[in-house]
Amino acid sequence: MPQHDDGRDPAAEPSATPESRLRVANRSQVLDLLGRSAPVSRADLAQRTGLSRSTVSSIVQELLGTGQIIETTTESLPRGGGRPPSLLTVSGSPGTLVGVDIGHRHVRVAVADLAANPLAEREIRLDADNSPVETIDRAAALVHEGLAEAGIDPRKDRLLGVGMGIPGPVDPHSGIVVSPILANWMDLAPGEELARRLGVPVHVENDANLGALAEVAYGAARDVDDVIYVKASSGIGAGLVLAGKLYRGVTGIAGEIGHVRFEDNGPICRCGNRGCLEKAFGGARLVELLQPAYDETLSVERMLELAQQGDIRVNRILDDAGRAVGRVLADLCNHLNPALIVVGDTMRHSESFVLGIKDSIDRFTQPDTAAALDVVPSELGDNAGVVGALVIANAAAPAHQGTI
Ligand SMILES: [Zn+2]
Missing domain, CATH: 3.30.420.40 (ATPase, nucleotide binding domain)
Structure with missing residues (x-):
């Protein structure tokens, strides 16, 4: 935890006192944060370091004086009018x-x-x-x-x-x-x-x-602490952010929803199990199922284009796939009680797929859990x-x- 100094003038203190060591620690904390952030205001700096505003103000004055940081002005005006806040950043390349x-x-x-x-x-x-x-x-x-x-x-x-x-x-x-x-x-x-x-x-x-981390930092799950990010394209997987932290599991395999058993006697999967959700409803399998009905060679991307053009056969199968993925997610939601499911990768383009997930969540998740939960497409898309x-x-x- 950051420590607060008492606001005394550091210049008046001998260099070896505990106060000055605290001052050095606080100054390096401010510099470290500025070195890793986009330009920030003094108020943000106080909030993010946990230091008092007067301490931040005094350290900022000192760092501006030594030229280690510079002051810039944001181009966007604050909501409600007023002067734009001045922002602080480190001198030279910010990294x-x-x-x-x-x-x-x-x-x-x-x-x-x-x-x-x-x-x-x-x-x-x-x-x-x-x-x-x-x-x-x-x-x-x-x-x-x-x-x-x-x-x-x-x-x-x-x-x-x-x-x-x-x-x-x-x-x-x-x-x-x-x-x-x-x-x-x-x-x-x-x-x-x-x-x-x-x-x-x-x-x-x-x-x-x-x-999952990207959507929490910059996308559809900003400021949400309990999120399931579903990555659905040729395969199906998920990333879990729980209580604000990424949950990996003991060996990094947490969230592999594509390899939940879905059919008791289904085909053998690349994971070593059989009847996996991905084997039955991953994009690659959907393309295989659709291909005999089409003269052109299909791909996951082409399938999603046809879906957006209103192709009834494609939308039917994407609806089925969404419901199947939603069925597996419903159990996960009953265990974890998340606030948000973000549907990412190429399948986010399919309204039928996203609505299919929603339908299964509403049907198979406990009502209170479903009521607290939203299902949305990714905002970051291919950049997630x-x-x-x-x-x-x-x-x-x-x-x-x-x-x-
Ligand atoms: Zn598998």
Whole structure:
């Protein structure tokens, strides 16, 4: 917990007193926060450090005097009129973050400022499942390209952190891929691999977990503490934020709703179980079911385009899929009592799918739990993974005060 000083003039105090050590600690806390944030007002600074306004005001005056921080003015006027508040930020480069989102069929990279505003972005299509080493090589090349485009030299500028998402569970302690869900990546430590290529530490997280963190930080779940983020496309997974913190489980597999048993005698799944929800209702399976009725070759993306054009067969099957996913989520909601389900990835485009989830929640969740719960599509869309990678890049940077 931050400590408050008593407001006495630090210049009048001998340098070795406990008060001055407290002052040094408070000053470094203010500098640390300013170094990791978008520009903030004095009032925000007091709130976020827990220091008194008078302490913040006195430290800010001192730091402005030494030139370690500068004062800027926001362009947007406050609601209700009045003068725009002046904002504080560190002098020089405020620091840069890098987010890397590896999906089953893409690698996306963003170089961004501390508020996750992109300075440079890159994306390529490739089959990440089959070739982990090539995927990480390509990701490293994209990061270098993005840094060059943004004019960031990691040897001179402050590169605060690199976050990476992968489409499968990662052991939160070892950083190793632990599940046959991403078979060719098993026993690999993707963060270490990318770190070796970039020369800086890389923090890794499952992509559904990143979606949850991103929506809580910048998207549909802002200021919500209990959230289930459903990542639904070819496969189905979920990220859980409970009581304001990401919940990974003991080995990082929490939230794998796609691998809940749905059919007793269903087909064998890549996870090693049989009859999994994803095997019966993941986007890849829906495409297989629809294909015989169409002359053109379908994909998950094409299926969703047809849905938006009002194709009755596609919408029927997406409604069924939404209800099935909602059935599994209903049990999870009865256990966890969340405030919000955010439906992310490509399936967010299907109204039938989202409404199907809602219907099952209303039908199978206890009424009081259902009444406290909303189901909404993702706000960040395809960027949820890379924005989540930026969130962990910031939070995992050395000496960070917060928790994730
Ligand atoms: Zn499975």
